[in-house]
Amino acid sequence: MASLYFKYGVMGAAKSAELLTTKYRYEETGQKVMCLKADRDSRDGECIIKSRLGLSAKANNVSEIFGKSKTYFCGYSIILVDEAQFCTTEEIDLFAKIVDEYNVPVICYGLKTDFQNHLFEGSKRLLEIADNISEIRTVCWCGKKAICNARYNEFGIVRTGEQIMLGANDQYVSLCRKHYNAGMIK
Ligand SMILES: [Zn+2]
Numbered sequence: 001m002a003s004l005y006f007k008y009g010v011m012g013a014a015k016s017a018e019l020l021t022t023k024y025r026y027e028e029t030g031q032k033v034m035c036l037k038a039d040r041d042s043r044d045g046e047c048i049i050k051s052r053l054g055l056s057a058k059a060n061n062v063s064e065i066f067g068k069s070k071t072y073f074c075g076y077s078i079i080l081v082d083e084a085q086f087c088t089t090e091e092i093d094l095f096a097k098i099v100d101e102y103n104v105p106v107i108c109y110g111l112k113t114d115f116q117n118h119l120f121e122g123s124k125r126l127l128e129i130a131d132n133i134s135e136i137r138t139v140c141w142c143g144k145k146a147i148c149n150a151r152y153n154e155f156g157i158v159r160t161g162e163q164i165m166l167g168a169n170d171q172y173v174s175l176c177r178k179h180y181n182a183g184m185i186k
Helices: 015-028 070-074 089-102 121-129 177-182
Strands: 004-008 033-037 048-050 056-058 078-082 106-110 132-135 148-153 156-158 172-175
Touching: 004 015, 004 089, 004 121, 015 033, 015 048, 015 056, 015 078, 015 106, 033 048, 070 089, 078 089, 089 106, 089 121, 106 121, 148 177, 172 177
Parallel strands: 004 106, 004 132, 033 078, 078 106
Antiparallel strands: 048 056, 148 156, 148 172
16 A cells, blocks of 8 residues: 655755755656656756755656646556645545556655744645655754754844745755744754
8 A cells, every 4th residue: 555655854955956856766666656746846946856965857847737638647656746845635645546546656845834834835735744754863062953944144043933935945045943933953
């Protein structure tokens, strides 16, 4: 039986690197992998999954799979989704349907919470319905597990604003809760 997975982690936890490594392992054994990326993330211009470690791969937008029939999915061994926090509830529900009705496993990688420590729509839905939820960990500058994606500028941590600020990865730092609340980015 296939499962719907949610692998979450803060920024810089190497989620995209793990996705691309998983893709490589499957393809190495001759299996077909579908890579998808949430539409709201146009960080790299075209639809490319990119890791800060230097790996990258072409992907399709999640919206491209709507309305496709069972035969479209059945040739695939696995579906990997990057930036799943930006998916809509409807899109996550479609992944669940692909798992349950077409028996293709779907692994979603993404952030759990935004810069104000609130759930993103896609992450909320995944926490509600995923079969398997796990954390990809990284650490705060103090060595403790990082759980907050702090947005910052030259004056320090930014605590108000739009939930999504694309193309601004250099304005985030992953912190433990204590240092997020204290406003200490290093
Ligand atoms: Zn800390």
